[in-house]
Each structure stands twice: as structure tokens, then as C-alpha cells.
Amino acid sequence: MGVSRSGPAAVLAVDAGNSKTDVALIAADGTVLGTGRSGGFQPPRVGVEPAVDVLARAVAEAVEAAGLPRPRPGAPYAAQVSACLANADLPVEERRLADAIGARGWGAATEVRNDTFAILRAGLADTGPARGVAVVCGAGINCVGMLPDGRTARFPAVGRISGDWGGGAGLAEEAVWWAARAEDGRGGPTELARALPGHFGLGSMYELIEALHLGGAPQRRTHELVPVLFAVAAAGDPVASAIVDRQADEVVAMASVALGRLDLLGKATPVVLGGSVLAAGHPRLNRRVEAGLAERAPLARMSVIVAPPVLGAGLLGLDALGAPAGAREKLRAHFG
Incomplete structure (x- = not known):
């Protein structure tokens, strides 16, 4: 299928996370x-329409x-809206959000996916069928896999009720607990008892607990403790090291299960x-993930993607439009 000319641009790519949203308008040849x-x-917190207003x-x-103003009132900006969104964790949520975004008229067609698919597509080659698994560990943790025939593997990834542990929020919580x-x-x-309150200029865990409980140190700042945890682990603290190792094991477990669901455990993937x-390139974490994958999926080819996820959303949009390989190459070059 060739690239549609239903709007001034080919793709309106959206990557929306819990903390920020990135959008790129992309031409048919891959030019941004x-x-x-x-x-x-954050639709669970503010509602779907106010959340889509943030995208707007x-x-x-x-x-x-x-x-590129609309050529006429109500005309789309692009042929394809490719939106990869945090909090689109279940297929039913993807459908609801696709309906809400489609109603804005930004594209002639709209496809919504969980934002982990953007990470996956950004990390896959632009030649040949899209096949692979991705694990994202930011504020939370999630994993998806995809095959060229459209089959996917995924997890609900909505927190402890769906069996999840880890991500930045989980790591900070575990460090504070210990x-x-x-x-x-x-x-x-554990050295964490000194290092965590010290990050906020406090002298004890009691003071930190009081500050977190009463608002002196807002809960939203607990993510700042994750680098502290990794620094303490790197210095050899056994408690901090055990937390980091558990995170690595969770990554390996999710990736291995996704590979197994797609019959890819014994294939180069x-x-x-x-x-x-x-x-972030934490040596202990990534080395343990690599070792765990080598044991459970010896043909897996691990890589770490640092390109912005909006690249993956854009590539998925170009894929849907049947854009030529050169367009994908140009888009990737733009985002480095």
C-alpha cells in the first residue's frame, strides 16, 4: 500500500508518557x-477528554x-495518527482512546497503542518484518512483543493487581522500605538508611518518613531516590544490590514470557x-539482564534504545502507510 495523501503530512506521531507528550508531523518521505x-x-487521573486536551x-x-494549517475546516493534518500512549494498558483502553483522538479529526485514520510499542519499534531494524520484544522500565515496568503477522504479546501492567513489581516508583518504594x-x-x-534522607538534606529515615507523610518532601519526588539506590548498590551495599538484582530478574521474566508466548525463545530475536x-546504563542491572536472557533465551539479541519514543510512533505510522525504506531511514536520522 502506498502512502496516502489525505492530509498535508503523512503521519502525526504521538508519544505520550506520564510526565510529557511529544508530537511530530512527518512527511511521506520521512522529513519531520x-x-x-x-x-x-494521565486519563485515569483527569479523565479521557482532559487528557486528550493535553495531546491537543x-x-x-x-x-x-x-x-501546515488545515486546508479547510475539519480537514485532517495527516493521513495517519500513530499514537503510543501511557495508560493505554488494555485493548479496551486503546479502543476508547482511539475513538476520543479520532473525534478530534487530526488524521484520516487513527491507531492507538500502548507506549511500550514505540520503544519496541524504535529499537527494531527498518528492513524486514517487525519482530521482537521490548521491556520498558521508567516510572513503571511493561513489556510487549510483536510478530509480522500482527500477533502480539503483552501484559496488563497496571501495578500490583496485575502482578507487576519494579520500575522507578517500585524501586524507590522498596529502597525506602528497607x-x-x-x-x-x-x-x-544498609547504607540506604543514610543516603536516602541525605538526598533531601535530612539526617535520618524518621525525618524522611515524616516529610513524605506530611508533605515536606512531596511523594512525586521519590523518583529522585532511584539514582541514589543505584549508587549505593554500585558501592557494594548488599541490600541495595539485592533490590537492583530483583529488578533485573523482573525484566528477564517479562521478556522471556513474551518471547515464549510468541514462540521466539529458540529464535534469534x-x-x-x-x-x-x-x-541509564547501570552496569549491575544491565549485566544481570543480559546474563538472565542468555540463560533463558540464548539467541535473544539485547539492545538498549536511547532514541526518543516518538521515533517509534512515527515509524509505526510509516509502516501502516507502506512508506518506502528511505522514509524510515530519514526519520531515524532526524532523531539520531
Whole structure:
């Protein structure tokens, strides 16, 4: 199928995470015409329409940057909206969000996926069929896999009720838990009991607990403790090291299960790691993930993707339109 000419651009790519949204308008030849950025996409907290309003601000910025006003009222900006969204964890949520975004009239066609698919596509080669598995570890943790015939593997990934552990929020929570118990005697000693409150200029875990409970240190800042955890683990602290090792084992478990569901455990298959925790290059974490994959899926080819996920959303849009390989190459070159 050739690229449709239903709008001034071929693809309106959207990558929306919990903390920010990136949008790119992409021409049929892969040229980026304009980009935009807005805040986090959180429909469970604010509702679907207000969340889509956040996307609209980034879309408007990208359209202005591209200098591509709608040729007539209600006309689409692009042939294809390719939106990879946080909090689109279940297929029913993807459908609801596709309906809400489609109603805005930004594209002649709209496809919504969970944002982990953007990480996966960004990490796959642009030649040949799209086949692979991705694990993203940012604020949370998720994993998806895809085959050329359209089959996918995925997890609900909505927290502890769906069996999840880890991600930045989980790591910070676990570090605080062990540090609190170390200070009051319920657990063994760990340098975390000094390092975590020290990050906020506090002298004890009791002071940190009080600050978190009463708002002196907002809960939203607990993600700042993740680099502290990794630093303490790198210095050899056994408690911190055990937390990092557990995170690595969770990554391996998710990737291996996804590979198994797609009958890829015994085949040479890309396994793409992304998100702020995995892309940070923590040696202990990534070495253990690599070793675990080598044991459970010896032909898997692990890589870490640092390109912005909006690249993956754009590539998925170009894939859907049957764009030539050169367009994908140009788009990838733009995002480095």
C-alpha cells in the first residue's frame, strides 16, 4: 500500500508518557515537518477528554512549527495518527482512546497503542518484518512483543493487581522500605538508611518518613531516590544490590514470557530495553539482564534504545502507510 495523501503530512506521531507528550508531523518521505511538546498523559487521573486536551496542545505546537494549517475546516493534518500512549494498558483502553483522538479529526485514520510499542519499534531494524520484544522500565515496568503477522504479546501492567513489581516508583518504594527497617531495627543494616534522607538534606529515615507523610518532601519526588539506590548498590551495599538484582530478574521474566508466548525463545530475536531506568546504563542491572536472557533465551539479541519514543510512533505510522525504506531511514536520522 502506498502512502496516502489525505492530509498535508503523512503521519502525526504521538508519544505520550506520564510526565510529557511529544508530537511530530512527518512527511511521506520521512522529513519531520514540525514537533511539539506538552505535559503528561494521565486519563485515569483527569479523565479521557482532559487528557486528550493535553495531546491537543502538543499537536497545535507541531502544526504551528510545521506551518501546515488545515486546508479547510475539519480537514485532517495527516493521513495517519500513530499514537503510543501511557495508560493505554488494555485493548479496551486503546479502543476508547482511539475513538476520543479520532473525534478530534487530526488524521484520516487513527491507531492507538500502548507506549511500550514505540520503544519496541524504535529499537527494531527498518528492513524486514517487525519482530521482537521490548521491556520498558521508567516510572513503571511493561513489556510487549510483536510478530509480522500482527500477533502480539503483552501484559496488563497496571501495578500490583496485575502482578507487576519494579520500575522507578517500585524501586524507590522498596529502597525506602528497607532503609526504614534498617534504622528502627526491624531489618539489617544498609547504607540506604543514610543516603536516602541525605538526598533531601535530612539526617535520618524518621525525618524522611515524616516529610513524605506530611508533605515536606512531596511523594512525586521519590523518583529522585532511584539514582541514589543505584549508587549505593554500585558501592557494594548488599541490600541495595539485592533490590537492583530483583529488578533485573523482573525484566528477564517479562521478556522471556513474551518471547515464549510468541514462540521466539529458540529464535534469534531482538529484545529492546528502554525507559529511564534501563537506558541509564547501570552496569549491575544491565549485566544481570543480559546474563538472565542468555540463560533463558540464548539467541535473544539485547539492545538498549536511547532514541526518543516518538521515533517509534512515527515509524509505526510509516509502516501502516507502506512508506518506502528511505522514509524510515530519514526519520531515524532526524532523531539520531
